[in-house]
């Protein structure tokens with residue numbers, strides 16, 4: 001394949017991947033973060049104590065997480081059509097990606113929030129903070145390094161998942177690799193796709209790590 | 223030794239009447255606990271654990287009151303009732319006349335802004351600087367940025383951290399962290415400061431500096447302080463009032479000086495025995511008998527306080543009884559700011575010596591307690 005054509009294909013696929021990952025990551029976080037905060041604080045005697053709801057939400061989260069992604073993609077096609085108006089293409093692929101991201105983010109955020117010292121909640125309550133203020137000013141603020149790492153992991157996983165949505169014509173780098181590199185046997189396309197994916201994942205991970213380190217004031221030495 | 227020195231054992235002298243005086247009772251207390259009980263459901267679900275078994279206590283305004291007890295006595299549970307972090311199972315807690323249990327969520331948050339709290343493990347936000355931590359309660363109260371700044375700056379000065387405003391907690395020592403905790407607790411200008419073992423994680427020297435700071439705040443801002451601790455030293459050095467809690471009950475309370483110089487309850491005595499200078503060496507305790515025979519020596523504890531603490535009484539006692547007097551152990555100290563001395567001496571139980579000693583005690587008003595007789 002001519003280099004300029006390969007480049008054009010790669011660029012288009014990269015844009016599609018970034019598009020899918022960005023939208024699914026954003027919506028997945030917007031929905032998953034509050035669920036994660038809820039899961040971390042709704043046990044018995046906790047800030048939003050609702051043990052029953054906690055258990056039910058936990059079950060749904062677990063069920064979604066244990067469904068293999070490719071099965072999820074196919075199983076929710078009717079829902080995808082309802083939301084995206086179509087079941088084919090990049091926009092359609094975003095629906096199952098988002099759906100898979102929500103429980104993933106929720107569990108990671110839950111873990112990050114649970115890392116926050118309970119004594120800080122106590123101190124904030126003693127100051128007269130409302131539950132909303134405790135969440136925003138204490139829990140999320142203190143868990144920021146952990147949340148940053150959680151979202152980094154989410155993006156990296158999303159890049160991997162996005163390679164699978166070629167099945168519904170989602171496009172993107174993974175799809176390019178399969179169609180050209182594998183089905184049409186063009187190893188140079190496959191190699192280029194792998195290199196771009198590695199660079200992409202590296203970039204996301206390094207940025208996330210650097211950000212988390214900047215947020216983390218727990219072990220600062222001077 | 224207990225059987226000999228504990229009241230109502232014979233031979234225990236009565237204190238000078240001045241020390242018997244009741245503490246001045248303020249018109250209305252800052253905190254009143256009225257028949258407060260607290261039960262926790264056991265982990266299993268069926269059984270119940272009684273953490274507080276009916277507490278009645280008044281915390282006077284403007285004073286530093288200490289609640290002391292062993293681990294698990296219910297101290298934290300008790301103090302957490304004051305700002306509604308915990309609710310009593312029965313009974314009521316009044317803060318400046320307001321029943322904490324009767325407040326709705328919004329009113330309770332309002333009350334909490336009038337009640338500062340400091341903690342054993344400081345509970346500072348690691349993500350915020352010294353300035354940011356002190357500003358937090360003000361942000362929560364909804365003050366403007368400018369108003370916050372005007373409030374925080376003098377507080378940082380007050381606790382002596384002017385050069386650390388931009389530092390994070392991880393960059394501070396334990397004592398400095400507690401200073402931030404204190405400044406944070408003072409930010410909303412509370413009328414009551416609660417302290418849950420605020421110095422228990424600190425070394426003795428740092429403890430003293432934090433206690434001095436609390437004393438200063440109490441004196442200069444007129445802030446009522448209620449502190450709980452398991453360390454007698456803490457109560458002794460700053461609390462003018464004390465309550466001793468044991469197994470969920472207040473077993474003794476009153477002016478610290480009175481309670482410490484004449485402990486009535488077993489728990490108080492046990493807690494006090496940890497203080498240096500109050501305990502006889504074991505070797506001597508073992509030799510003591512309740513009655514003296516010929517040639518025996520009498521072991522007597524002399525307690526100095528009030529006016530007697532400031533006179534050269536030991537020298538005079540020695541000249542009065544001749545070279546007979548043997549000093550066994552002793553301490554000179556302050557309890558809640560009042561000088562206090564305790565000295566255990568032995569001298570011949572010969573009737574002539576005894577009558578000279580009695581005459582001297584009667585003349586000087588020294589408080590004495592016969593511990594026993596021995597060789």
Ligand SMILES: Nc1ncnc2c1ncn2[C@@H]1O[C@H](COP(=O)(O)OP(=O)(O)OP(=O)(O)O)[C@@H](O)[C@H]1O
Pocket residue numbers: 262263271272273291292293294295296297298299300452
């Ligand atoms: N939420 C709870 N559930 C069950 N039991 C509790 C709870 N909180 C406290 N307790 C029990 O109540 C008793 C008193 O606890 P509290 O924390 O008040 O003791 P403390 O005097 O502060 O002890 P320490 O000096 O160790 O802090 C303890 O036996 C404790 O196990």
Ligand SMILES: [Mg+2]
Pocket residue numbers: 297298299419
């Ligand atoms: Mg405690």
